[in-house]
Amino acid sequence: MPKKKLRSVGIIDYDAGNLFSVEHACKSVGVSPIIISHPEDIRQADALILPGVGAFGDAMKNLHKLDLVHPLREFVASGKPFMGICLGMQLLFSRSEEFGEHEGLNLIDGDVLKFPSFNASRQKNRIPQIGWNQITCSSQAGHSWRHTPLEQIANGEFMYFIHSFYAKPRNSENVLAVTEFGGLNYCSAVIKENIFATQFHPEKSAVEGIKIYRYWASRIIDNIED
Amino acid sequence: MGTKVSYRRKSRVRKLNMLSKRIIARLDIKGPNLVKGIHLEGLRVLGKPELFARCYYQAGADEMMYVDIVASLYNRNSLHDIVTRTAKEIFIPLTVAGGIRTLDDIRDVLRAGADKVSLNTAAIKRPEIIKEASRKFGSSTIVVTIEAIKQPDGRYFAYTDNGRQFTGIEVLPWAAMVEELGAGEIVITSVDREGTGLGFDIELTKMIADAVSIPVIAHGGAGRLEDVKSAINEGNADGVAIASMLHYDLINKNGITGITGDYKKEGNIEFLKSGRSFSKINTATLPEIKQYLCNENVFCRCNLRAIGPNA
Numbered sequence: 001m002p003k004k005k006l007r008s009v010g011i012i013d014y015d016a017g018n019l020f021s022v023e024h025a026c027k028s029v030g031v032s033p034i035i036i037s038h039p040e041d042i043r044q045a046d047a048l049i050l051p052g053v054g055a056f057g058d059a060m061k062n063l064h065k066l067d068l069v070h071p072l073r074e075f076v077a078s079g080k081p082f083m084g085i086c087l088g089m090q091l092l093f094s095r096s097e098e099f100g101e102h103e104g105l106n107l108i109d110g111d112v113l114k115f116p117s118f119n120a121s122r123q124k125n126r127i128p129q130i131g132w133n134q135i136t137c138s139s140q141a142g143h144s145w146r147h148t149p150l151e152q153i154a155n156g157e158f159m160y161f162i163h164s165f166y167a168k169p170r171n172s173e174n175v176l177a178v179t180e181f182g183g184l185n186y187c188s189a190v191i192k193e194n195i196f197a198t199q200f201h202p203e204k205s206a207v208e209g210i211k212i213y214r215y216w217a218s219r220i221i222d223n224i225e226d
Numbered sequence: 227m228g229t230k231v232s233y234r235r236k237s238r239v240r241k242l243n244m245l246s247k248r249i250i251a252r253l254d255i256k257g258p259n260l261v262k263g264i265h266l267e268g269l270r271v272l273g274k275p276e277l278f279a280r281c282y283y284q285a286g287a288d289e290m291m292y293v294d295i296v297a298s299l300y301n302r303n304s305l306h307d308i309v310t311r312t313a314k315e316i317f318i319p320l321t322v323a324g325g326i327r328t329l330d331d332i333r334d335v336l337r338a339g340a341d342k343v344s345l346n347t348a349a350i351k352r353p354e355i356i357k358e359a360s361r362k363f364g365s366s367t368i369v370v371t372i373e374a375i376k377q378p379d380g381r382y383f384a385y386t387d388n389g390r391q392f393t394g395i396e397v398l399p400w401a402a403m404v405e406e407l408g409a410g411e412i413v414i415t416s417v418d419r420e421g422t423g424l425g426f427d428i429e430l431t432k433m434i435a436d437a438v439s440i441p442v443i444a445h446g447g448a449g450r451l452e453d454v455k456s457a458i459n460e461g462n463a464d465g466v467a468i469a470s471m472l473h474y475d476l477i478n479k480n481g482i483t484g485i486t487g488d489y490k491k492e493g494n495i496e497f498l499k500s501g502r503s504f505s506k507i508n509t510a511t512l513p514e515i516k517q518y519l520c521n522e523n524v525f526c527r528c529n530l531r532a533i534g535p536n537a
Contacts, residue, residue, distance in 0.1 A: 017336075018336050020338075020339045021339065021341065024313065024317075024339075025317060028317075053363070053364045053367060054362075055361070126441045126464060127439060128440070130248075130366060130410065130411055130464070131246060132248065132288055133244065133245045133246065158246065162410075181244070201319075204317060204318055204319050204341065206283070210317055
């Protein structure tokens with residue numbers, strides 16, 4: 001059996017949170033990622049992960065400061081596998097209302113909004129949402145999880161979330177999974193061509209979350225064999 | 227001596243698709259060892275924290291909390307190696323507390339592999355650190371632990387250094403301030419109940435949970451399955467932190483050598499050598515706790531596929 005050689009998977013370090021667990025989740029499925037923060041490294045990567053914890057505005061500021069915005073857009077346009085996690089998913093959208101209006105990477109049409117303080121029956125929502133919530137297949141868009149990184153995941157599986165803002169794609173066909181919080185059904189995973197992104201943290205979602213990494217990694221291996 | 231739990235699957239209608247209540251395995255750590263005390267004092271050595279953590283991960287813990295229980299007193303931060311070893315193999319959130327004083331300390335612990343940090347002493351001494359840290363690392367990364375002791379007049383006051391140091395700060399306004407400054411979560415510890423197995427302080431938990439709009443974790447006193455349910459249903463907690471019930475269950479079921487590992491002869495190992503169990507605690511595994519909660523219609527991540535050696 002020929003040895004499968006992985007191409008380089010880059011995790012973008014832009015001073016927005018913890019890369020440790022993303023790195024080790026990759027390693028646990030046989031991928032040795034490299035931590036990158038230079039435009040040139042993005043151009044040379046074969047697959048990219050954009051993680052992120054923290055504030056939208058600061059994160060975009062850092063991406064601009066490191067001169068990564070244009071290389072990121074170029075990378076996504078190239079069709080190579082791209083995964084966004086948590087804030088790394090929100091940054092893909094057009095704009096966010098987090099602490100004032102901020103422009104995002106505008107790779108997926110839509111907005112990032114704050115969870116409402118109260119639900120419909122005037123009960124307070126505890127924000128941030130922290131903990132395990134369920135992801136369900138977005139039936140509205142007629143999606144199935146087949147041939148997506150969620151293929152191995154049961155409809156209604158629990159994943160770990162920690163966030164105060166949520167993304168609202170303009171096109172429902174980008175919605176891969178939905179989750180309910182505070183009386184709101186919101187988008188918890190998106191897909192658009194080579195972009196796959198989750199609001200939850202697969203690397204913090206135990207065995208089920210690691211399956212998502214394994215699937216994503218297997219697609220990278222497949223690409224190389226093509 | 228585990229609590230008897232019926233494993234019949236009740237086919238109750240489970241409300242789908244909402245945030246579940248968290249069961250957090252709390253591990254107090256002193257030097258290289260997992261320890262457990264009563265009222266946060268009188269620490270007994272129980273074994274290697276990584277071994278317990280691995281069991282809890284496989285058994286379906288929703289989160290892990292590591293507390294460097296002596297760091298506030300001796301000004302040391304020896305937890306990083308243990309945190310790193312844990313985070314490499316355990317893919318659930320890990321909160322680290324104890325002896326974290328500065329923004330640099332927070333960054334170091336996060337780099338070591340923690341997902342969240344919890345502050346107590348540092349936040350009491352200089353509350354602005356909550357604001358600075360939540361701006362820098364994100365609100366959701368910054369947890370504040372409040373160690374509460376009920377006074378003879380019925381009021382609750384915040385303490386530091388494992389309930390030894392009186393601060394003169396009342397718990398309720400402090401919790402409101404902690405939220406205002408940007409913390410993402412509060413762990414409310416009843417020092418009075420901690421390690422006793424007498425149940426969570428429901429009055430205290432409810433007081434804090436009702437006053438703030440950020441998640442609140444009840445800690446201190448879990449001794450029976452019913453205690454966990456009350457903290458959630460009556461105390462309005464979003465999650466519970468449990469130590470003794472889980473630790474003593476593992477020790478009882480696996481024996482001293484089976485779980486404690488090659489523990490260093492540091493600290494109080496008399497308990498381990500004696501082979502006694504701890505009578506006030508009705509021990510339970512994580513699947514037992516979760517199955518019980520599911521049967522009682524408390525919504526939790528009851529993933530029966532994730533069953534490991536702790537089951």
